[in-house]
Amino acid sequence: xxxxxxxxxxxxxxxxxxxxxxxxxxxxxxxxxxxxxxxxxxxxxxxxxxxxxxxxxxxxxxxxxxxxxxxxxxxxxxxxxxxxxxxxxxxxxxxxxxxxxxxxxxxxxxxxxxxxxxxxxxxxxxxxxxxxxxxxxxxxxxxxxxxxxxxxxxxxxxxxxxxxxxxxxxxxxxxxxxxxxxxxxxxxxxxxxxxxxxxxxxxxxxxxxxxxxxxxxxxxxxxxxxxxxxxxxxxxxxxxxxxxxxxxxxxxxxxxxxxxxxxxxxxxxxxxxxxxxxxxxxxxxxxxxxxxxxxxxxxxxxxxxxxxxxxxxxxxxxxxxxxxxxxxxxxxxxxxxxxxxxxxxxxxxxxxxxxxxxx
Amino acid sequence: xxxxxxxxxxxxxxxxxxxxxxxxxxxxxxxxxxxxxxxxxxxxxxxxxxxxxxxxxxxxxxxxxxxxxxxxxxxxxxxxxxxxxxxxxxxxxxxxxxxxxxxxxxxxxxxxxxxxxxxxxxxxxxxxxxxxxxxxxxxxxxxxxxxxxxxxxxxxxxxxxxxxxxxxxxxxxxxxxxxxxxxxxxxxxxxxxxxxxxxxxxxxxxxxxxxxxxxxxxxxxxxxxxxxxxxxxxxxxxxxxxxxxxxxxxxxxxxxxxxxxxxxxxxxxxxxxxxxxxxxxxxxxxxxxxxxxxxxxxxxxxxxxxxxxxxxxxxxxxxxxxxxxxxxxxxxxxxxxxxxxxxxxxxxxxxxxxxxxxxxxxxxxxxxxxxxxxxxxxxxxxxxxxxxxxxxxxxxxxxxxxxxxxxxxxxxxxxxxxxxxxxxxx
Numbered sequence: 001x002x003x004x005x006x007x008x009x010x011x012x013x014x015x016x017x018x019x020x021x022x023x024x025x026x027x028x029x030x031x032x033x034x035x036x037x038x039x040x041x042x043x044x045x046x047x048x049x050x051x052x053x054x055x056x057x058x059x060x061x062x063x064x065x066x067x068x069x070x071x072x073x074x075x076x077x078x079x080x081x082x083x084x085x086x087x088x089x090x091x092x093x094x095x096x097x098x099x100x101x102x103x104x105x106x107x108x109x110x111x112x113x114x115x116x117x118x119x120x121x122x123x124x125x126x127x128x129x130x131x132x133x134x135x136x137x138x139x140x141x142x143x144x145x146x147x148x149x150x151x152x153x154x155x156x157x158x159x160x161x162x163x164x165x166x167x168x169x170x171x172x173x174x175x176x177x178x179x180x181x182x183x184x185x186x187x188x189x190x191x192x193x194x195x196x197x198x199x200x201x202x203x204x205x206x207x208x209x210x211x212x213x214x215x216x217x218x219x220x221x222x223x224x225x226x227x228x229x230x231x232x233x234x235x236x237x238x239x240x241x242x243x244x245x246x247x248x249x250x251x252x253x254x255x256x257x258x259x260x261x262x263x264x265x266x267x268x269x270x271x272x273x274x275x276x277x278x279x280x281x282x283x284x285x286x287x288x289x290x291x292x293x294x295x296x297x298x299x300x301x302x303x304x305x306x307x308x309x310x311x312x313x314x315x316x317x318x319x320x321x322x323x324x325x326x327x328x329x330x331x332x333x334x335x336x337x338x339x340x341x342x343x344x345x346x347x348x349x350x351x352x353x354x355x356x357x358x359x
Numbered sequence: 360x361x362x363x364x365x366x367x368x369x370x371x372x373x374x375x376x377x378x379x380x381x382x383x384x385x386x387x388x389x390x391x392x393x394x395x396x397x398x399x400x401x402x403x404x405x406x407x408x409x410x411x412x413x414x415x416x417x418x419x420x421x422x423x424x425x426x427x428x429x430x431x432x433x434x435x436x437x438x439x440x441x442x443x444x445x446x447x448x449x450x451x452x453x454x455x456x457x458x459x460x461x462x463x464x465x466x467x468x469x470x471x472x473x474x475x476x477x478x479x480x481x482x483x484x485x486x487x488x489x490x491x492x493x494x495x496x497x498x499x500x501x502x503x504x505x506x507x508x509x510x511x512x513x514x515x516x517x518x519x520x521x522x523x524x525x526x527x528x529x530x531x532x533x534x535x536x537x538x539x540x541x542x543x544x545x546x547x548x549x550x551x552x553x554x555x556x557x558x559x560x561x562x563x564x565x566x567x568x569x570x571x572x573x574x575x576x577x578x579x580x581x582x583x584x585x586x587x588x589x590x591x592x593x594x595x596x597x598x599x600x601x602x603x604x605x606x607x608x609x610x611x612x613x614x615x616x617x618x619x620x621x622x623x624x625x626x627x628x629x630x631x632x633x634x635x636x637x638x639x640x641x642x643x644x645x646x647x648x649x650x651x652x653x654x655x656x657x658x659x660x661x662x663x664x665x666x667x668x669x670x671x672x673x674x675x676x677x678x679x680x681x682x683x684x685x686x687x688x689x690x691x692x693x694x695x696x697x698x699x700x701x702x703x704x705x706x707x708x709x710x711x712x713x714x715x716x717x718x719x720x721x722x723x724x725x726x727x728x729x730x731x732x733x734x735x736x737x738x739x740x741x742x743x744x745x746x747x748x749x750x751x752x753x754x755x756x757x758x759x760x761x762x763x764x765x766x767x768x769x770x771x772x773x774x775x776x777x778x779x780x781x782x783x784x785x
Contacts, residue, residue, distance in 0.1 A: 007435040008515050012566065013523045014559035015534070018466035018551055021475055022541055031540040031549065035663040046542055054542065064503070066393035067480040067489045068400075074473035085476070086538065087469040087493045089586055096542075114388055130496060133419035135444060135460060135503055137427045142419065144390045145382055152385030177681045178496050181590050213726065215684045242683050248428065255423040268590055270582035270597075271656040272630050275589050277687050289420040290378040312626050313660065344686055 023084035023096040025054045041161045042117035043103055056094045057081070057106050059115040060126050060151070060158055063091040064134065064144050072113055080106040090126040090168070092119045118159035124167040124303070125158065127151060128180060132173040138245050139173035140188035140258040141287050146171050149291040150186070150299060157303070164310030164319065167303070168268070174252075175240050181266030183316035184302055185278045186295055188287070189261035193237040194250035198229040205230070205247035213242050260285040262298050264328075265317030276317050282334050298334075305331040324358030368407065373398060374414030374452075378421065397489040405488045408504065411452035412488070418448060432459050432507055434514045437566040440524030441510055457506045458488070462499035462525035463517060464533050467554040468541055469494065478520055486513035496591075497575065498535030499525040523562075529726075530568035531716070534558045536578035537585040539598075545658060546580035547598025547671040548699035553708060554578045560709045564716060571723035574716060581667070582655040588679070588690070593729045594715060595676040595690045596708070598699075602668035603648040610664035615642040627660050672698040673708075677715065678730025688730040691738070693745075695752035718745050748778060 019027055029048035036046040044056040062069070073093055077085050080102065081095035088094065093115075095106055107117050119125040127150060130136065132143035150169070157163060170182035177187055201207070207230055211219050218236035222229055230250070232243075241252035252258075262285065266278030281302065285294045302316075309331060310319040320328045329336045342350045382391045394416075397409040419425055432443040442460040449456035465471075479500070483491055488504025495501045500522075505513055514524065525533030534557070537543070539550035557576055564570060577588035580598040588595035615623050620638070628636045635650040636657060644664075658665045675697060676690030694711070698704050715729065722744065723732045733741045742749060751757075 007511075010434065010436045010514070010566075011518055011523070012562050013518070013521060014562045014565075015464050015555045016466040016521050016523075017555065018468050018470040018541075021466055021470045021472045022468075023470075026470075026541045031546065033540075033542060033544040033546075034666075035544055037663075046544075056542070060387065061493070062388040062390040062393060064390045064393070064490060064492045066397045067484050067491070068396045069388070069393050070476055070480050070491065074476050077473040083473045085471050085473065087465075087471075089535065089537075091493060093493075114386075116386060116388075128496070133416060133425045135427065135442075135458065136425060137429045137444065139425040141423075142416075145379075145420070148382050148385070148387055148389060148391075151387035155386040176683050177687070180496065180587060180681065181687070209725070213684060215686075240683070253424055258423065266590075268584050268587040270584060270589075270652075270654050271659055272632055272654060275584070275689055277689075287423055289423065290381040312622075313630060313656070346686075 021084065023054065023082065025052050025098055026084075026096060028052065029054075038121050038161070039103075041123060041159055042107065042120055044120060045100075053098075053100075055097050055100060055103050057097070057103060057110065057117060058088070058092050058094050058119050059110045059117050060119055061091055061093055061115065062144070062148070063126070063129070073115070076106070076109045076113065076115075080109045088119070088125075090119070090128050092126050116155055116159050118161075121161040122163045122165055122167075123158055123161050124154045124163060124169065127169045127171055128182065129171045130173050130178040136173060137248075138241070138252075140190065140241075140253050141173050141260065142289060143171055143173050143179075145290055146186060146292050146295065149296055153296050153300060154303065157307075163307055165313050165315045167306075167316065168266075169299075170266070175242075176245075181268065181276075181278050183264065183266060183278075184299055185263040185266055186299065187261055187263065189259050189283050190239040190241050190252050190257065191259050191284065192252075192254060192257035193232050193234045193239055194241075194243055194252045195254070196224075196230065196232070197249040197251070198224040198227055200249035201229040201247065202227060204249055210243050210247045210250070213246055215240060215242060219243060255287075258287050259283065260287055260292070260295050262295065262302070264302060265315075265320055267315050267317050269315075272313070273315075273318055273321070278317075280340055281332070283339060301332050301334075326358045368398065368410045373410055374417060376413050376417040379413065379417050394490070400489070403484065403489065405484070405504070407454040408458075408488055408506075409455070409490075411455040412458060412504065415446060415448055415452045415455060418451070427458070432510055434511050434524065437524055439527040439530050439566060439568045442527055443507075455504070458503070459505045459507065459510055461487075461502040461505060461510065461513060461517070462495065462497075462527055462533060463502060463522050464525045464558075465494060465498065465500050467536050467551045468538055469535075470541065479517070479522075482513060482516045482520075486516065494535075495533075497525065497533045498577075498586075499533045524566065526565040526568075526573070528568040529570045529572045530566075530574070531558070531561050531564040531570070532573050532575045533565075534576045534578065535586045537580050539578075539580035543580060544662060544666060545583060545598075545655065547600055547667050548580060548596075548673050549705075550578045550580050550598075552705055553596055553673075553699065556705050556709050557712050561712070561716060570716070570720055572726050572728055574719055574729065576712065582653055583659065589676050590679050590687075590689055591681070592679050592690065593677065593719075594712060595679055596673045597676060598667075598671065598673050599653045599696065600668040600671045601696055602670040604646060604651065604653075604658070604668055605666045606644055606646060607664050608643040611644045611661065612642045614661050614664055627657050630656055632656070670698075671700070672696055672704070675711070678728070678733050680728040680730050684726070685731050685734065688728075688734070690730070691733065692750075692753045693742075693747060695750055714745055748774075 170179035172179035263278035536550040536554040577592035675694035679690035
């Protein structure tokens with residue numbers, strides 16, 4: 001028997017130093033920027049205290065990129081920019097150049113290759129999203145497909161800066177909500193308790209850990225048909241899916257029971273108002289691939305009600321704070337139901353305890 | 360298909376994908392078209408894998424269900440950083456039966472050269488699927504789609520060109536920092552230095568998962584919080600300043616001339632959350648800096664005229680997370696201001712990070728985020744454990760409930776005045 005091959009020990013180098021890759025003008029003026037403006041949608045113009053100027057052209061990508069797409073972006077970056085790029089939190093790519101006259105040819109090259117130029121200022125930027133059916137082990141829906149469908153619909157708002165303020169949209173494929181908070185959030189909402197395969201539970205799941213995972217204490221150990229398993233008190237279950245990741249035999253997804261809900265008014269920034277969580281608008285939308293038309297229609301209604309009625313700099317949630325929820329539901333045409341009344345910890349603080357009323 | 364199963368499917372062999380095909384039209388770049396490019400890539404080793412991957416994805420679109428399950432895959436020397444994926448429908452789609460992801464930490468601030476991106480593509484073309492996501496929600500470059508056998512090879516090559524695995528499981532996770540100092544006039548501290556100093560000090564916690572659950576740091580240079588730290592990070596570092604904001608009154612006048620008084624009043628003055636701004640009759644600006652909360656709105660609108668002060672650093676908010684299990688939490692202010700200027704200041708930030716990780720490791724329950732731990736034990740007990748004094752910046756307002764035992768109130772008040780006297784003497 002031959003000796004086991006010697007394994008290479010990892011070099012525990014951690015976060016790579018970005019300075020070798022940073023555009024030379026960004027490196028030179030690190031911490032020394034004075035101001036910026038936006039000459040047109042998709043372009044940022046930064047001026048350093050010493051007078052250096054740099055132009056950034058921002059383009060949308062599909063995030064999940066094949067090497068051919070990445071190399072195409074590199075070709076554009078070499079030929080029309082200066083070989084230095086960065087990505088934004090929302091998977092847009094940015095090309096930095098040192099001269100204004102390089103901006104238009106770069107924009108033209110990106111558009112010619114199918115990359116929309118925009119996502120700056122008061123635009124709808126790329127949707128922050130997750131993996132979905134492509135790669136996740138617990139997804140209720142796809143991420144890339146939902147995002148592609150919605151970004152096709154909102155492309156016109158990505159390449160312009162005509163919204164009242166910036167619009168940050170997110171999607172999540174389960175209620176863990178990896179996509180995060182957004183002005184509009186499109187998230188899976190389960191509608192049925194888990195379906196349990198009692199043959200597998202004791203083999204696959206660490207039962208006490210699964211019991212502990214339930215936010216409403218609806219799961220308890222049980223003997224089912226002589227087998228140690230788990231059972232769910234369905235009158236308590238809130239169908240959140242928390243038990244499914246640690247115990248795959250507790251299937252939360254169903255082709256017809258996995259639905260989509262749309263939320264509004266989440267905000268990360270501290271500008272003007274404090275950061276906020278998004279709030280429910282519509283639930284029970286069908287999970288309808290490949291283009292999720294029902295979801296698209298809801299998002300379109302919300303987006304354009306905001307566009308028509310929001311004031312400059314008001315984010316979605318701030319707009320609704322001003323006009324009030326009755327007017328929001330009126331303008332968008334959605335129903336207000338008992339399911340909009342929060343019942344979770346802290347719910348009472350979400351109620352109106354005043355005579356401040358909107359008519 | 361060729362005998363060794365290594366070449367692209369002949370045209371007739373490609374799985375039909377009528378549902379996915381509908382995602383190839385429209386103006387936004389199509390990930391489906393990208394997947395097909397990989398499927399159709401001549402003699403590339405990944406072509407059969409991507410044909411079956413497309414087949415499985417189409418199957419998901421038909422059935423409206425996912426078909427991946429987890430497992431255990433890692434590289435030599437590390438316990439985390441690889442997300443294992445095994446297909447539940449491998450009998451139908453054998454070439455993509457293993458489709459693991461390598462989470463790889465990007466350069467801080469997501470800066471790349473085209474040369475570097477090409478090197479990453481070359482590695483992934485050789486050992487992986489050819490599919491890379493820039494970036495995942497934690498901030499990793501996600502190299503998606505690798506056989507178990509190739510995980511080590513791909514990692515060895517990535518590692519040898521300066522990249523390291525990120526976090527997964529109950530561990531310190533990959534971090535992100537905003538563009539900050541590199542290209543933003545709002546930046547209040549050196550984000551690259553903070554990001555790299557903190558994360559690189561705790562790589563053992565990232566690579567060998569042993570915490571109760573995940574722990575995330577995120578670094579934003581100002582209150583605009585472009586990396587969404589307050590919502591998403593257990594430990595959010597948000598740039599701010601203590602002295603007066605800088606006002607270039609000539610630039611204020613120019614702004615009013617250009618945009619008009621009404622716009623200036625409606626979009627700047629009236630939108631100040633603490634009524635700290637006033638437009639003078641001569642179109643200069645008065646700022647009540649003691650009322651200003653550094654929200655960033657007026658600086659965002661008038662960025663030529665207004666800028667952060669000189670006494671810069673960061674606020675630290677602890678406990679942000681997404682919904683499971685107790686519901687969404689945002690970070691709570693734990694350190695209202697930490698000066699970030701000298702090397703010693705950054706060492707203090709690292710030391711404070713260590714104190715919180717240690718507290719978390721010792722006190723959190725299994726699968727509990729630190730925000731949930733704080734809720735469970737109460738903020739006073741948490742502050743005592745991490746040796747931080749209470750501060751009015753930690754609350755929206757003091758307690759409204761009288762259900763508290765206050766027989767040591769006077770002693771606590773004395774401590775407060777002693778602290779104030781010490782701070783004044785410094």
